[in-house]
Amino acid sequence: MGVSIKDIAKRVGFSVTTVSRALNDYDDVNAETKDLIRRTAAEMGYVPNSLAQRFQKKKTDTIGLILPTFGPRFSDPFFSEFLAGIGNKAAAQGFDLLVSTRSPGEEELIAYRQMVQGRRIDGLVIVRTRKHDERIEYLRSVEFPFVAFGRMEGEIDFPFVDEDGKSGMRLVADHLIALGHRRIACIASPPELMFSQFRLDGLQSRLDELDLSLDPGLIRVGDLTQRSGYEQTLDLLDFANPPSAIVAFNDLMALGAMSAAQNRGLTVGTDVSITGFDNIPIAAHSHPPLTTVDQPIYQIGSMVCEMLAQKIKGETLERSQALLQPELIIRESSGKASAR
Amino acid sequence: MGVSIKDIAKRVGFSVTTVSRALNDYDDVNAETKDLIRRTAAEMGYVPNSLAQRFQKKKTDTIGLILPTFGPRFSDPFFSEFLAGIGNKAAAQGFDLLVSTRSPGEEELIAYRQMVQGRRIDGLVIVRTRKHDERIEYLRSVEFPFVAFGRMEGEIDFPFVDEDGKSGMRLVADHLIALGHRRIACIASPPELMFSQFRLDGLQSRLDELDLSLDPGLIRVGDLTQRSGYEQTLDLLDFANPPSAIVAFNDLMALGAMSAAQNRGLTVGTDVSITGFDNIPIAAHSHPPLTTVDQPIYQIGSMVCEMLAQKIKGETLERSQALLQPELIIRESSGKASAR
DNA sequence: GTTGTAATCCAAAACGTTTCGGGTTATAAT
DNA sequence: ATTATAACCCGAAACGTTTTGGATTACAAC
Numbered sequence: 226m227g228v229s230i231k232d233i234a235k236r237v238g239f240s241v242t243t244v245s246r247a248l249n250d251y252d253d254v255n256a257e258t259k260d261l262i263r264r265t266a267a268e269m270g271y272v273p274n275s276l277a278q279r280f281q282k283k284k285t286d287t288i289g290l291i292l293p294t295f296g297p298r299f300s301d302p303f304f305s306e307f308l309a310g311i312g313n314k315a316a317a318q319g320f321d322l323l324v325s326t327r328s329p330g331e332e333e334l335i336a337y338r339q340m341v342q343g344r345r346i347d348g349l350v351i352v353r354t355r356k357h358d359e360r361i362e363y364l365r366s367v368e369f370p371f372v373a374f375g376r377m378e379g380e381i382d383f384p385f386v387d388e389d390g391k392s393g394m395r396l397v398a399d400h401l402i403a404l405g406h407r408r409i410a411c412i413a414s415p416p417e418l419m420f421s422q423f424r425l426d427g428l429q430s431r432l433d434e435l436d437l438s439l440d441p442g443l444i445r446v447g448d449l450t451q452r453s454g455y456e457q458t459l460d461l462l463d464f465a466n467p468p469s470a471i472v473a474f475n476d477l478m479a480l481g482a483m484s485a486a487q488n489r490g491l492t493v494g495t496d497v498s499i500t501g502f503d504n505i506p507i508a509a510h511s512h513p514p515l516t517t518v519d520q521p522i523y524q525i526g527s528m529v530c531e532m533l534a535q536k537i538k539g540e541t542l543e544r545s546q547a548l549l550q551p552e553l554i555i556r557e558s559s560g561k562a563s564a565r
Numbered sequence: 566m567g568v569s570i571k572d573i574a575k576r577v578g579f580s581v582t583t584v585s586r587a588l589n590d591y592d593d594v595n596a597e598t599k600d601l602i603r604r605t606a607a608e609m610g611y612v613p614n615s616l617a618q619r620f621q622k623k624k625t626d627t628i629g630l631i632l633p634t635f636g637p638r639f640s641d642p643f644f645s646e647f648l649a650g651i652g653n654k655a656a657a658q659g660f661d662l663l664v665s666t667r668s669p670g671e672e673e674l675i676a677y678r679q680m681v682q683g684r685r686i687d688g689l690v691i692v693r694t695r696k697h698d699e700r701i702e703y704l705r706s707v708e709f710p711f712v713a714f715g716r717m718e719g720e721i722d723f724p725f726v727d728e729d730g731k732s733g734m735r736l737v738a739d740h741l742i743a744l745g746h747r748r749i750a751c752i753a754s755p756p757e758l759m760f761s762q763f764r765l766d767g768l769q770s771r772l773d774e775l776d777l778s779l780d781p782g783l784i785r786v787g788d789l790t791q792r793s794g795y796e797q798t799l800d801l802l803d804f805a806n807p808p809s810a811i812v813a814f815n816d817l818m819a820l821g822a823m824s825a826a827q828n829r830g831l832t833v834g835t836d837v838s839i840t841g842f843d844n845i846p847i848a849a850h851s852h853p854p855l856t857t858v859d860q861p862i863y864q865i866g867s868m869v870c871e872m873l874a875q876k877i878k879g880e881t882l883e884r885s886q887a888l889l890q891p892e893l894i895i896r897e898s899s900g901k902a903s904a905r
Numbered sequence: 906g907t908t909g910t911a912a913t914c915c916a917a918a919a920c921g922t923t924t925c926g927g928g929t930t931a932t933a934a935t
Numbered sequence: 936a937t938t939a940t941a942a943c944c945c946g947a948a949a950c951g952t953t954t955t956g957g958a959t960t961a962c963a964a965c
Contacts, residue, residue: 227684229921240945245923255943272682277921280620281950287663292652298863299649300846302640308648309639312632312666316676321685323627324664326652336656342612344567345661451850477847484852506640507817510791512824512852523637569951580915585953595913617951621920 228271237265248273287321288533289346291336293353294326295448301477302505303522304352307374310526311350318534320347334359341369348537350374350529354385354419372533374525375419376548384536384545386528390420390502393518393551394427394472397500400516400553401470402435405562406498410443410468412457412478424474424502443468447478454481462489462497469497469562476501476508476517483511483558498559514556521549568611577605588613627661628873629686631676633693634666635788641817642845643862644692647714650866651690658874660687674699681709688877690714690869694725694759712873714865715759716888724876724885726868730760730842733858733891734767734812737840740856740893741810742775745902746838750783750808752797752818764814764842783808787818794821802829802837809837809902816841816848816857823851823898838899854896861889 230248234241239258247254247262254262279285290311292304308324315322323346327333337360340346347370351360354375361383364371373385401409411428414421425444432439445461447453454473458481461468471486473479479501483493491497494513501508501517508515528547535542570588574581579598587594587602594602619625630651632644648664655662663686667673677700680686687710691700694715701723704711713725741749751768754761769779785801787793794813798821801808811826813819819841823833831837834853841848841857848855868887875882 227682227921230923231921241922242924242945242947243943245921246944249923253943258943274921275683275685276616276620276623276625277950278923280616280920280952281922281924283616283950285616292649294649298646298846300642300646302642302645305642305645305648306638306640308645308664309632309634309637309666312664313637316665316667322664324648324652324662325656326649327656343615345615451847455850480847481850484850484854487852506638507791507820507847510795510821510824512827514824523639567951571951581952582915582917582954583913585951586914589953593913598913614951618953620922620950621952621954623920 227274228266228269229274230271233262233266233269233271236269237262283344285321285345285347286319287323287346288315288530288537289323289325289340289349290352291325291327291333291340291349293329293333295328295450299326301449302507303475303477303503306505306522307352307526310523311530312526314527314530315534318531320530320534329355334363337363341367348372348533350533356417356419356422358419370533370536372529372536374529376423376546377419378422384532384542386525386532386547386549387420388520388525388549388551390423390551391427391430393502393520393553394424395431396551396553397472397502397518398428398431398435400555400559401472401498401500402432402437404470404498404560406470407437407562408443408466408468409437409439409470409472410445410461411439411472412445412447412454412474412482414449414474414478415446421474428472447474449475449477451477451481451484454478455485456481458482458485459489462486462491467497470559471497471499473499473501476503476505476515479515479517479558480507480511483513483515494557494560496563498562500559504554508554509556511558513558516556516559517554519552519554525549567614568606568609569614570611573602573606573609573611576609577602623684625661625685625687626659627663627686628655628688628690628870628877629663629665629680630690630692631665631667631673631680633669633673635668635790639666641789642847643815643817643843646845646862647692647866650863651870652866654867654870655874658871660870660874669695674703677703681707688712688873690873696757696759696762698759710873710876712869712876714869716763716886717759718762724872724882726865726872726887726889727760728860728865728889728891730763730891731767731770733842733860733893734764735771736891736893737812737842737858738768738771738775740895740899741812741838741840742772742777744810744838744900746810747777747902748783748806748808749777749779749810749812750785750801751779751812752785752787752794752801752814752822754789754814754818755786761814768812787814787821789815789817791817791821791824794818795825796821798822798825799829802826802831807837810899811837811839813839813841816843816845816855819855819857819898820847820851823853823855834897834900836903838902840899844894848894849896851898853898856896856899857894859892859894865889 247259349371351373376387445457504519587599689711691713716727785797844859
């Protein structure tokens with residue numbers, strides 16, 4: 226059915242070798258011949274069979290991405306933006322993007338193994354590094370190229386892009402303190418995620434420095450969904466002595482927190498201040514607009530993909546570990562502490 | 566590096582043919598031999614080279630999905646949930662998922678062609694059918710298997726899953742009218758999208774039936790983002806005689822509309838009613854919770870993928886066109902019309 | 906002793922491409 | 936007239952798997 230190189234060879238009267246070399250722009254082919262072959266190929270509607278090419282070259286020109294999902298109703302704007310960043314860069318670099326969705330655990334590692342050992346991809350993107358990250362252990366053990374969004378602590382050395390969550394949270398702490406807040410709660414993210422550590426550390430260290438240590442009772446843990454932000458906030462507001470500010474570890478939870486506060490009749494930004502982290506597009510158009518730490522997710526996806534492409538091509542990375550400095554976006558969800 | 570079938574053959578002293586047939590569970594291989602071969606394969610850590618397999622079988626066991634993105638900051642919870650639905654089902658059926666992101670237009674069709682003609686995939690998922698849909702025309706012209714999320718009008722026949730947007734909007738209309746609303750505005754979606762047509766038709770037809778025809782000046786068009794919902798709503802509220810209810814064609818725009826109304830000092834649900842469409846998870850936890858039409862996006866993704874898998878395997882679809890009936894989720898963003 | 910049949914096995918081809926290791930011819934240099 | 940060089944071309948192998956079309960053996964039935 227499809228036109229093959231052999232068909233072209235027959236038509237133009239040259240060998241398949243020459244046709245192949247012409248199409249791949251080798252310089253040991255006469256210019257006229259090259260022209261003829263290319264024209265003929267175009268005429269005949271030739272498209273290389275990538276299956277055959279990949280098999281021959283032992284390269285898939287494909288990178289993999291396995292999104293960690295919690296539960297079936299997975300709906301995180303964070304990931305769709307990250308995906309777009311990777312996807313567009315991958316396309317620009319001539320790579321396909323193979324995507325899988327798995328919840329962390331046994332199954333997840335199987336998916337990694339399938340992709341890697343089945344030689345389906347040339348490299349992998351890892352998102353949301355974890356404290357004890359089997360994925361990274363595995364990939365390192367088989368020496369498979371990968372780049373992570375997120376760091377790990379300690380000596381383990383691998384290429385990554387990350388944002389400095391500690392600094393980010395210190396900015397948040399400073400901001401809230403400057404507004405007069407003293408009783409500050411936080412809705413943290415699951416502690417096994419590396420970024421949770423950094424963000425918590427940032428918040429705590431800054432408060433400690435100012436002798437305002439974080440009340441352990443005011444540290445809640447959510448699962449990064451809006452729902453959990455909502456529920457944790459209701460809990461926090463039920464305290465006899467509720468916090469005047471709530472620091473959520475991502476925007477989705479912050480949005481949930483705002484709804485909860487509003488449903489309790491509070492005005493966000495005056496009665497209670499709420500901050501997020503990520504600066505997803507929705508944050509700018511919430512009511513009130515959300516004070517948050519910007520994380521250039523699209524750009525990070527793009528960087529990760531570019532680094533991975535370089536690794537795959539065997540180029541040495543000029544900079545294999547990028548730590549971006551965060552920026553605090555002050556909007557209206559945070560305001561002066563009220564004397565309630 | 567990798568263990569091949571040839572290595573196993575050498576080790577066990579059988580031919581590659583027999584090894585291949587043993588591993589593929591053919592019944593013309595002695596049970597003991599089969600056992601031996603399989604044990605040896607496992608011992609040696611054999612994993613079939615999928616590149617070679619695919620090349621040989623002329624099948625990729627991969628389905629493609631090209632997400633239409635508008636602009637780089639693409640962040641739509643709708644798509645991440647749809648992706649999860651497809652991804653999980655694909656994995657269950659043994660298919661890989663190849664994802665690309667392109668904005669509609671010239672480039673987009675090139676991406677389709679690359680996937681199809683480069684034989685990178687066995688089938689395609691199409692999202693958000695359009696009035697004049699080149700993608701579908703192309704795929705039909707080359708007889709490539711695909712299943713769409715969304716219908717088209719007229720005689721064109723292809724497999725799809727869709728929700729009955731017309732009925733959905735009629736439910737919304739009924740609901741608002743029952744609440745006493747007479748001056749109803751809408752923030753529609755781009756008219757080239759098929760679902761825009763159905764939804765607008767539903768709204769208009771129901772209002773017409775009740776002699777409450779939709780004022781053309783109250784029909785705005787957004788681009789499905791929160792931002793556009795926000796902006797269109799500000800415009801609408803500036804009218805001398807503003808609407809008492811605003812029907813947004815998706816949840817994201819509805820959320821933007823709520824922010825706009827709130828920033829104008831209005832209470833959503835009493836001063837002005839706002840409805841959405843999709844029922845993305847965020848909608849349940851917004852403030853106030855959003856009245857919307859439920860669309861089981863995850864399940865639709867799953868169905869689409871399953872149908873496509875059947876098509877690829879050459880099975881005949883028992884039902885190749887599914888039109889789901891919508892359900893109205895009444896929450897607090899809609900309430901009695903006030904006499905402002 | 907022939908024939909039939911079932912149970913095992915295998916050599917070789919095939920898939921479409923790239924690449925290796927040349928070969929041939931024409932022209933320039935000696 | 937020989938040799939060197941450059942320009943152009945090609946046959947055949949290779950990649951790892953599946954499949955085609957038998958081959959061989961053992962045993963039962965006649």
